[in-house]
Amino acid sequence: MTANATENGTPILQLRGINKSFGPVHVLKQVNFAAYPGQVTALVGDNGAGKSTLIKCIGGIHPIDSGEFLFEGKQVTVHGPRDASALGIEIVYQDLALCDNLDVVQNMFLGREQTTSIVLDEASMEERAAKTLKSLSVRTLRSTRQLVASLSGGQRQTVAIAKAVLWNSKVVILDEPTAALGVAQTEQVLALVRRLADQGLAVVLISHNLVDVFQVADRIAALYLGQLAAEVKAKDVRQPQVVELITTGRTEGVESELPTSVDEGVTA
Amino acid sequence: MAEITTERRPRLLDGVRRGAVRVATAAGGRGGAVAILLLLVLGFFIATPDFLTADNTRNVLRQYSVPAILAVGQTIVIVSAGIDLSVASTAALSGSLMGVAFAHWGWPEPLAVLLGLAAGFAVGAFNGFVITRLKVPDFIATLGTLAAVRGVALLVTDGLPVPDYGRAGEGRRVPESVATLGADSVLGIPLIVAVAAACALLGWFVLSRTKLGRAAYAIGGNREAARVSGIRIERSKFWIYVISGLLAAVAGMMLTGRLASANALMADGMELQSIAAVVVGGTALFGGEGGVGGTMIGILIIGVLANGLSILGVAEFWQRVVNGLIIVAVVALDQWRRRAATRGSGGLRPSPPVDERQDA
Numbered sequence: 001m002t003a004n005a006t007e008n009g010t011p012i013l014q015l016r017g018i019n020k021s022f023g024p025v026h027v028l029k030q031v032n033f034a035a036y037p038g039q040v041t042a043l044v045g046d047n048g049a050g051k052s053t054l055i056k057c058i059g060g061i062h063p064i065d066s067g068e069f070l071f072e073g074k075q076v077t078v079h080g081p082r083d084a085s086a087l088g089i090e091i092v093y094q095d096l097a098l099c100d101n102l103d104v105v106q107n108m109f110l111g112r113e114q115t116t117s118i119v120l121d122e123a124s125m126e127e128r129a130a131k132t133l134k135s136l137s138v139r140t141l142r143s144t145r146q147l148v149a150s151l152s153g154g155q156r157q158t159v160a161i162a163k164a165v166l167w168n169s170k171v172v173i174l175d176e177p178t179a180a181l182g183v184a185q186t187e188q189v190l191a192l193v194r195r196l197a198d199q200g201l202a203v204v205l206i207s208h209n210l211v212d213v214f215q216v217a218d219r220i221a222a223l224y225l226g227q228l229a230a231e232v233k234a235k236d237v238r239q240p241q242v243v244e245l246i247t248t249g250r251t252e253g254v255e256s257e258l259p260t261s262v263d264e265g266v267t268a
Numbered sequence: 269m270a271e272i273t274t275e276r277r278p279r280l281l282d283g284v285r286r287g288a289v290r291v292a293t294a295a296g297g298r299g300g301a302v303a304i305l306l307l308l309v310l311g312f313f314i315a316t317p318d319f320l321t322a323d324n325t326r327n328v329l330r331q332y333s334v335p336a337i338l339a340v341g342q343t344i345v346i347v348s349a350g351i352d353l354s355v356a357s358t359a360a361l362s363g364s365l366m367g368v369a370f371a372h373w374g375w376p377e378p379l380a381v382l383l384g385l386a387a388g389f390a391v392g393a394f395n396g397f398v399i400t401r402l403k404v405p406d407f408i409a410t411l412g413t414l415a416a417v418r419g420v421a422l423l424v425t426d427g428l429p430v431p432d433y434g435r436a437g438e439g440r441r442v443p444e445s446v447a448t449l450g451a452d453s454v455l456g457i458p459l460i461v462a463v464a465a466a467c468a469l470l471g472w473f474v475l476s477r478t479k480l481g482r483a484a485y486a487i488g489g490n491r492e493a494a495r496v497s498g499i500r501i502e503r504s505k506f507w508i509y510v511i512s513g514l515l516a517a518v519a520g521m522m523l524t525g526r527l528a529s530a531n532a533l534m535a536d537g538m539e540l541q542s543i544a545a546v547v548v549g550g551t552a553l554f555g556g557e558g559g560v561g562g563t564m565i566g567i568l569i570i571g572v573l574a575n576g577l578s579i580l581g582v583a584e585f586w587q588r589v590v591n592g593l594i595i596v597a598v599v600a601l602d603q604w605r606r607r608a609a610t611r612g613s614g615g616l617r618p619s620p621p622v623d624e625r626q627d628a
């Protein structure tokens with residue numbers, strides 16, 4: 001960790017010792033996590049490991065119970081989605097969080113509509129939305145004025161991603177963005193993920209598909225039962241090791257952050 | 269079950285159904301309501317020569333201007349998946365307070381009118397506070413104010429009509445401006461209808477051209493998505509209830525002007541009329557769709573029906589029965605349209621990606 005931190009410069013987003021419980025369920029335990037500009041950090045872990053919970057804490061959807069949240073080296077508190085986006089953090093949630101009853105443009109600008117005085121500036125929003133979709137080389141959408149309810153799963157995914165990259169943000173977090181996609185669209189999204197990082201953004205990618213992870217990720221962080229098992233450079237590990245990290249929390253040749261006995265950590 | 273019967277249905281019937289659906293889904297789902305309104309007008313026109321006259325048309329419009337104003341606010345509230353049961357009570361309170369302040373307390377006219385508006389603002393803000401801060405469900409909160417605000421109106425007026433000649437100042441009845449707007453006409457158009465039209469235009473503007481309106485649709489459509497997109501749900505809902513309260517105040521003062529008097533029990537039952545207009549106009553009670561245009565069609569359906577029936581000499585008791593049933597019928601028809609559109613190739617699929625994601 002410390003060695004990596006110096007090697008990669010300072011992380012733009014850094015979490016230290018994050019704890020989060022839902023009632024009696026201790027979902028995140030002392031989690032450390034960091035994202036670096038220009039790099040794709042993959043966040044992996046089994047179902048229920050706490051990946052989505054972690055990014056919802058980053059996005060201000062869930063308040064954290066304890067721990068430090070640093071952005072560009074400064075301690076910050078994120079009380080809600082508006083705080084997160086004000087910092088420059090954009091998140092595509094696993095359930096996409098789109099309004100079916102609104103059209104593509106309306107969804108992309110939801111909560112941040114452009115106005116001239118108090119009147120919605122539909123024309124310029126439509127133009128910007130179209131431009132962004134084009135830059136993502138999205139050609140499958142018939143119209144930006146289509147209701148989101150009428151879109152296919154992949155198209156919805158694309159709209160959700162376009163909504164996140166619309167804002168010239170510094171950190172983009174994608175929770176299983178390829179889960180609903182076919183082969184070609186998955187390739188497109190992965191290429192986009194890489195492109196965003198190459199443009200200097202810090203990208204966090206949550207995925208169960210390790211082939212995808214190894215294709216684009218610079219770093220891999222593995223969550224195991226709510227604890228960070230390891231954070232490694234992608235080129236330093238092989239796929240079977242990551243599988244082991246995901247399923248057991250440790251693997252040979254990788255220094256684990258978990259306490260010596262995993263069981264202890266789990267029951268604590 | 270439904271799936272199976274659909275498949276077995278003969279081709280012809282299917283075609284008819286599809287045609288009907290197309291008509292009903294036209295004009296943003298408002299086609300059905302427009303068609304019913306036209307049918308009603310046509311029916312009454314054929315049934316009696318007294319229906320489609322300039323006088324009677326004016327009469328209907330004048331009579332239904334007040335519930336129309338209430339229904340505008342109600343539309344915004346319902347689009348955001350709320351409900352405001354207190355609008356009629358608020359109208360009565362605003363009209364009464366204005367009347368008492370002007371006639372009994374001798375306040376200057378502008379101040380009395382302002383007091384009426386302030387009452388509407390206060391009730392709306394109270395509703396908003398109770399709903400967003402105290403987390404009382406919209407229905408319960410406004411059911412509470414429905415009763416409480418009527419009570420305040422009775423307290424303010426001592427349960428007597430305003431102005432009460434024992435207490436009214438010399439020559440003081442209702443504020444001049446309110447009386448003019450409520451009862452006079454210009455070029456044959458009742459001013460109260462113009463006021464209602466202005467309120468409708470305002471409501472349409474808020475819903476379709478402002479961030480608050482967009483927030484209303486988002487909250488009604490997918491509250492969680494609205495929240496994570498950074499919409500301030502609490503704040504938006506608060507202002508939506510304030511707008512509803514203010515429009516109720518305008519409605520109450522217009523009613524006072526039209527009647528040249530106010531009382532604590534006026535506008536009785538109009539909250540239900542306003543809700544019915546919204547629903548008949550194609551705005552779903554669970555929010556996220558519909559608009560002021562549909563609601564205006566809805567209020568016209570209700571108004572034309574009541575007026576036509578009474579011209580035909582249908583007894584008032586029967587009118588109530590028919591009125592209630594037609595609301596149920598229109599909404600049932602609307603539900604059928606939605607289901608049909610979902611089965612067909614319409615753009616109204618509720619949430620398609622679920623299956624597709626499981627496949628992936």
Ligand SMILES: Nc1ncnc2c1ncn2[C@@H]1O[C@H](COP(=O)(O)OP(=O)(O)OP(=O)(O)O)[C@@H](O)[C@H]1O
Binds near residue numbers: 022027054
């Ligand atoms: N709002 C909540 N209330 C209670 N428990 C929750 C809540 N959200 C998540 N959890 C619990 O937290 C744990 C972690 O869930 P989370 O959604 O973060 O997992 P995940 O790693 O994203 O899994 P998946 O890969 O299936 O998406 C689960 O046991 C889940 O039941």
Ligand SMILES: [Mg+2]
Binds near residue numbers: 051052094175
């Ligand atoms: Mg998840």
